[in-house]
Amino acid sequence: MESSEVNMSRDSSELDESARGSSSPDLALERVLSLLKSHRDRSSVSLVCKDWYNAERWSRTHVFIGNCYSVSPEIVARRFPKIRSVTLKGKPRFSDFNLVPQNWGADIHPWLVVFAAKYPFLEELRLKRMTISDESLEFLAVSFPNFKALSLLSCDGFSTDGLAIIATHCKNLTELDIQENGIDDKGGSWLSCFPESFTSLEALNFANLTSDINFDALERLVGRCKSMRVLKVNRSISLEQLQRLLVNALQLAELGTGSFSQELTFRQYEELESTLSSSKNIHTLSGLWEAKGLHLPALYPVCTHLTFLSLSYAPLQSGELAKLLAHCPQLRRLWVLDTVEDEGLEAVGSSCPLLEELRVFPADPFDEDIIHGVTEAGFVAVSYGCPRLHYVLYFCRQMTNAAVATIVQNCPDFTHFRLCIMDPGQPDYLTNEPMDEAFGAVVKTCTKLQRLSVSGLLTDLTFEYIGRYAKNLETLSVAFAGSSDWGMQCVLTGCPKLRKLEIRDCPFGNAALLSGLDKYESMRSLWMSACHVTMDGCRQLAREMPRLNVEVMKEDGSDDSEADKVYVYRSIAGPRRDAPPFVLTL
Amino acid sequence: MEGGLVLLGGGGGGGGSGSGGGSSGVSTNESAVSKVEVVSEASSYPAESELELGLGLSLGGSGGATGKTKVGTSSWGECGRILTAKDFPSVVSHRANNGGPSVSVSGTKRAAESVSHEGGSPTGVSSQVVGWPPIRAYRMNSLVNQAKAPRAEDDGIGEKDKAKDSFKKKPYNGNKINSAVNEKGHLGFVKVNMDGIPIGRKVDLNAHSCYESLAQALEDMFLRSAPTINSIGAEKEQVTKPSKLLDGSSEFVLTYEDKEGDWMLVGDVPWRMFLSSVRRLRIMRTSEANGLAPRFHDRNERQRSKPI
Numbered sequence: 001m002e003s004s005e006v007n008m009s010r011d012s013s014e015l016d017e018s019a020r021g022s023s024s025p026d027l028a029l030e031r032v033l034s035l036l037k038s039h040r041d042r043s044s045v046s047l048v049c050k051d052w053y054n055a056e057r058w059s060r061t062h063v064f065i066g067n068c069y070s071v072s073p074e075i076v077a078r079r080f081p082k083i084r085s086v087t088l089k090g091k092p093r094f095s096d097f098n099l100v101p102q103n104w105g106a107d108i109h110p111w112l113v114v115f116a117a118k119y120p121f122l123e124e125l126r127l128k129r130m131t132i133s134d135e136s137l138e139f140l141a142v143s144f145p146n147f148k149a150l151s152l153l154s155c156d157g158f159s160t161d162g163l164a165i166i167a168t169h170c171k172n173l174t175e176l177d178i179q180e181n182g183i184d185d186k187g188g189s190w191l192s193c194f195p196e197s198f199t200s201l202e203a204l205n206f207a208n209l210t211s212d213i214n215f216d217a218l219e220r221l222v223g224r225c226k227s228m229r230v231l232k233v234n235r236s237i238s239l240e241q242l243q244r245l246l247v248n249a250l251q252l253a254e255l256g257t258g259s260f261s262q263e264l265t266f267r268q269y270e271e272l273e274s275t276l277s278s279s280k281n282i283h284t285l286s287g288l289w290e291a292k293g294l295h296l297p298a299l300y301p302v303c304t305h306l307t308f309l310s311l312s313y314a315p316l317q318s319g320e321l322a323k324l325l326a327h328c329p330q331l332r333r334l335w336v337l338d339t340v341e342d343e344g345l346e347a348v349g350s351s352c353p354l355l356e357e358l359r360v361f362p363a364d365p366f367d368e369d370i371i372h373g374v375t376e377a378g379f380v381a382v383s384y385g386c387p388r389l390h391y392v393l394y395f396c397r398q399m400t401n402a403a404v405a406t407i408v409q410n411c412p413d414f415t416h417f418r419l420c421i422m423d424p425g426q427p428d429y430l431t432n433e434p435m436d437e438a439f440g441a442v443v444k445t446c447t448k449l450q451r452l453s454v455s456g457l458l459t460d461l462t463f464e465y466i467g468r469y470a471k472n473l474e475t476l477s478v479a480f481a482g483s484s485d486w487g488m489q490c491v492l493t494g495c496p497k498l499r500k501l502e503i504r505d506c507p508f509g510n511a512a513l514l515s516g517l518d519k520y521e522s523m524r525s526l527w528m529s530a531c532h533v534t535m536d537g538c539r540q541l542a543r544e545m546p547r548l549n550v551e552v553m554k555e556d557g558s559d560d561s562e563a564d565k566v567y568v569y570r571s572i573a574g575p576r577r578d579a580p581p582f583v584l585t586l
Numbered sequence: 587m588e589g590g591l592v593l594l595g596g597g598g599g600g601g602g603s604g605s606g607g608g609s610s611g612v613s614t615n616e617s618a619v620s621k622v623e624v625v626s627e628a629s630s631y632p633a634e635s636e637l638e639l640g641l642g643l644s645l646g647g648s649g650g651a652t653g654k655t656k657v658g659t660s661s662w663g664e665c666g667r668i669l670t671a672k673d674f675p676s677v678v679s680h681r682a683n684n685g686g687p688s689v690s691v692s693g694t695k696r697a698a699e700s701v702s703h704e705g706g707s708p709t710g711v712s713s714q715v716v717g718w719p720p721i722r723a724y725r726m727n728s729l730v731n732q733a734k735a736p737r738a739e740d741d742g743i744g745e746k747d748k749a750k751d752s753f754k755k756k757p758y759n760g761n762k763i764n765s766a767v768n769e770k771g772h773l774g775f776v777k778v779n780m781d782g783i784p785i786g787r788k789v790d791l792n793a794h795s796c797y798e799s800l801a802q803a804l805e806d807m808f809l810r811s812a813p814t815i816n817s818i819g820a821e822k823e824q825v826t827k828p829s830k831l832l833d834g835s836s837e838f839v840l841t842y843e844d845k846e847g848d849w850m851l852v853g854d855v856p857w858r859m860f861l862s863s864v865r866r867l868r869i870m871r872t873s874e875a876n877g878l879a880p881r882f883h884d885r886n887e888r889q890r891s892k893p894i
Contacts, residue, residue, distance in 0.1 A: 096723070097716075097720050097721070097722070097723070098716055098723060099717045154724075180722055180724040180725070181724070182723075182724075208728075312725070313729075361721065361725065363729060364729070365719050365721060365726070395719060422718075423784060424718060429785065479718065479720070
C-alpha cells in the first residue's frame with residue numbers, strides 16, 4: 001500500500017531549525033503528532049498552519065520518498081531533522097522489465113552522504129529500484145552506529161561483498177532483507193561474517209541469493225538470535241537442514257524454506273513433520289522450491305494457521321495444490337504458478353473463503369506450445385469461492401469479457417486488478433471482440449479500485465470507461481492498447497486521483513501527452529515508451545511546465561524526431577544533475 | 587508490400603492471396619526471405635495434390651490503416667479449409683486489423699534478434715517483445731534455473747508430472763514431454779494444435795477406432811467458432827464420413843509427431859501402429875506439409891531460430 005507523497009513544496013526558508021520555538025503548546029502538539037504514522041495524515045497535518053507544519057516536521061521519524069528525483073536529500077534533511085527511517089524508490093517500474101538501460105541513475109550514495117551528516121542515528125533504510133554499490137554499503141555500515149534494518153528490493157549495483165560488510169559492522173542489525181535484486185552473487189561467505197556475539201537479528205531474508213552458504217554459521221546464527229521472527233533461506237538449504245534450523249526457532253512467524261525436494265528417510269521426515277507441528281507461530285510460508293507432493297503433507301500442521309502462502313517458485317499441479325489448500329482455511333494471500341491450472345484454482349475457491357489476494361504467475365511464459373496454464377475459468381472459480389478477494393495479479397493466455405464481468409460481480413471490492421493476457425492485443429477468445437467491456441465492468445463495479453493493469457485487445461472505449469468510472473484509480477499500466485490520442489486523454493482528464501501512469505507500445509501521441517498538462521504536477525510520474533510522442537511534443541511539455549522534469553531516452557537507430565522513452569515527473573529538486581548521456585532532460 | 591506465400595488450394599480453387607505461415611505482425615525482410623526458402627524447399631518434393639505454390643501479394647485484413655497486416659482473411663474461406671483465419675484470427679494480425687497499435691513494431695524492433703517464425707502459432711510475438719510479459723527478470727531466471735530433465739525420449743510411459751516440472755525456456759524442439767501413453771499404459775489425451783490458433787486442445791484417442799472418426803472429431807473441434815471444453819465430449823460419436831483433413835482436399839492436413847520426434851502425415855500406417863507411436867497432433871497448413879511423408883524436419887529448424 002502506497003503512502004502519499006510528502007508535500008515538499010513549501011518554501012525552504014521556513015525550514016530553519018531556529019524557527020522551532022520551545023513553547024509548551026508546540027511540544028505538546030509534537031508529542032501528539034508523534035503518534036501519527038500514516039503519511040497521508042502527516043501531509044494533511046502539515047498543511048493546517050505554520051505551527052502544525054513545524055510540529056509535524058519535528059515529530060516525524062519516517063519519510064517515504066516515492067521518486068528519489070522528486071526531491072533532493074538536502075531538502076529532506078532541512079525539513080525533517082529527526083528522521084530515523086527512510087524509504088526510497090528510484091527507477092521507473094518498467095525498469096523491472098528491462099525497459100530502462102543500465103546506469104540510468106537512482107544512486108543511493110548522495111543520499112547516504114547527506115544522511116551521514118544529518119541523520120547519524122539513522123536506523124532503517126528501505127530501497128526499491130535503486131542502485132547501491134558495495135562502497136555505499138560499506139559507507140552505510142560505518143556511518144550509522146545505530147543502524148538496524150536494511151531492505152533491498154529490485155535494486156542493483158552491489159554484490160555479496162557488500163552484504164559481508166553489513167554483517168560485519170552493523171552490531172545492532174535487526175533486519176536484512178535482500179529480495180529480487182540484480183546482485184552479483186559471489187558466494188555465501190557473507191553470512192559467516194556475523195560475529196558470534198551478534199544476537200539481534202529478527203528478520204533475515206536471503207531467499208533470492210543462489211550461492212551456498214555455510215550452514216553451520218547459519219545454524220548458530222539462528223540459534224542465538226532468539227528474537228528472530230522472519231527467516232527466509234535460499235535454495236541451497238535442504239529439508240534436513242531446514243528442520244535443524246526450525247527446531248531452534250520455534251518462535252518464527254514467517255518462514256521461507258529452501259529446496260523442498262530432498263530424499264528423506266522416514267525418520268528424517270518424521271522429525272521434520274514434528275518440528276513443523278511445533279512451529280505454531282508461522283503465518284507466512286514461502287520458498288518451497290521444487291516442492292514435491294510427497295513432502296507437502298509435512299506442512300499440513302503449519303497450514304492451519306497460515307495467512308500467506310507463496311508457491312510462486314513451486315510448480316505444483318492441481319491435485320497437489322488442492323490437497324495442500326484443504327488444510328489452509330485461514331489463507332488470506334496466495335501466490336501460485338499457473339501449473340496448478342484451472343482445477344487448482346477451483347480448489348482455491350473451495351478451500352479458502354477468506355482469500356483476499358491471489359497472484360498467478362506463468363511457469364513458462366514463452367512456451368508457444370503450451371496448453372497448460374490458467375484460463376478465465378480458473379479466475380471465475382476463485383471469484384465464486386472468495387468474495388473478499390480484492391487484490392489479483394493474473395497471467396493467462398485467454399480471457400473473455402463475460403468472465404471478467406462475472407468475476408467483478410462476485411468480487412466487487414477489488415482495489416488492485418492486474419490482468420495480463422500474455423499475448424499482446426489478444427481479443428476475447430470466444431467472441432473475438434476487444435476486451436473493452438471486461439475492463440469497463442471492472443471500473444464500473446469496483447469503485448474502490450486503486451490500481452489497474454490492462455491487457456488484451458483494447459480500443460479507446462476502455463479508456464473512456466476508465467476516465468469516466470475509475471474515480472479512485474491511482475496507478476494505471478497500459479501496454480499494446482488503445483486506438484488514438486483520445487484514449488489517453490480520457491484517462492488524464494477523468495481520473496482525479498491518478499498518480500502513476502505507465503504506458504508502452506500504444507498509439508498515443510503529442511496531443512495525448514499535452515492533454516495532461518494540468519495533471520502531471522499532481523501525479524508522481526508518467527512513463528511512455530514506444531508510443532507516438534515526438535521530441536517536439538516533449539519540448540513543448542517541458543516549456544509549459546517548468547516544474548516537471550521531462551526526460552527522454554532515445555534508442556539507437558530511431559528517428560531524430562521520435563521520443564522513444566519519455567519519463568515525466570514532478571520535482572522540487574530541478575533537473576537531474578547526475579543524468580547519464582542517454583537521458584535528455586528537456 | 588510484403589511478398590507472402592500463397593496457397594492456391596487443392597482443386598485449383600482460391601485464386602486468392604494471403605500470406606501463409608508465420609503470422610507475426612512484424613513485417614520484416616527476414617520473414618519474406620524465410621518464406622521464400624520454404625517455397626523452394628517444398629518444391630523439390632513431388633507435389634502430393636494439385637497444389638501450386640507461388641509468391642503473391644499478401645492481402646491484409648481490414649487493417650489497411652496501419653499497413654502492417656499479414657494474414658489473409660476472406661480468401662481462405664473459399665478453399666474449403668477447416669477453418670479460416672477470420673474465424674480464429676491470429677493475435678497479431680487481429681491487433682492490426684482493428685486499428686490497434688501499429689507501434690507494436692517499434693516494440694518489437696528492439697528485439698533485434700527476433701525473427702518472425704513460420705508456421706508456429708502467433709503467440710510467438712510475446713517472446714519477441716522486450717519486457718513482455720511483464721515479469722521481473724529475477725523471477726524469469728529463477729524459473730529457468732529450475733528446468734528439469736529434458737524430453738523423455740525413450741519411455742512412451744507418460745511422464746505427465748515430469749512434464750509439468752520442466753521449465754525450459756524456448757526449447758527448440760518444442761515441448762515433447764506429454765506422451766499419449768500415461769502411466770498405466772493406456773492411451774489418453776494428446777495435444778492438438780492447429781496452425782493459426784494460439785490455444786491448443788486435447789483429444790482423447792481412446793474414443794476413436796479409426797482415422798476417420800478422429801479426423802471428424804478434430805474438424806468439429808476446430809470448426810466451431812466458439813469452442814468450449816465440453817465439445818471434447820463430441821468425440822464419442824463415431825462418425826465415419828470422409829474427412830477433408832485426410833484426403834488432401836483441405837487447406838490443412840493432419841499430422842502427428844511420433845516417438846522419435848518426427849512429424850508424419852496421419853493415415854499412413856495402420857491405426858494401431860499409429861496409436862502406439864503418436865505423441866501429439868498438429869493440424870498443419872498443407873503448404874508446409876509438403877514433403878512431410880516420411881520425414882519433416884523444417885519445424886525443428888524454425889523452432890531453433892526463435893529467440894530465447
